[in-house]
Amino acid sequence: PPSIITLGGLPERLLPEDAEPAAGRLETLLVWASVLREAEDELIRAVVPHPPARDDWPGWWALSEQVTAASDELGAHRLLLADVPARSGHASDLARWEARSTLAERYEARLREQGRADRHRARLDAIASGDCRSTQKIVLLGVADLQPIQSAMLACLDSPVFALVVADESDAE
DSSP states (O other), X not given: OXXXXXXXXXXXXXXXXXXXXXXXXXXXXXXXXXXXXXXXXXXXXXXXXSOOOTTOXXXXXXHHHHHHHHHHHXXXXXXXXXXXXXXXXXXXXXXXXXXXXXXXXXXXXXXXXXXXXXXXXXXXXXXXXXXXXXSSOEEEESOOOOOHHHHHHHHTOSSOEEEEXXXXXXXXX
């Protein structure tokens, strides 16, 4: 029988079988909260001017959710936090993005220690190596828009991809 998955779960299904498992959302948030909490005062203040107290775990959790959301938004567009400083056109934001980039390196190192990979890095690595894979045909049902990362991963595949959408018969192709 076919496997039915959401579009959000598709990228991880296209990663190579021998790839390090990508960290799930909970792991990601826990590692980010820990990395942020352990950061030096100067570094964390570059990210957020008034960081939570060291024992304010809900505050660190909320901050990790914000950083993860930014990482997810960038990842959808085939970027990592580390890519932003070189692309930032605003000098006022540069220190904040450089601090985030430094923290992202620590986050990825912590994941590697646990035998996990950042899901955005894993996706980009699979695209760069042309190593996206699927052993089955992929049928996209009612998908209005793909994120750039999803499109790039699907473009790497050798297996067929079909998109079924509601359209006039004249637009069938």
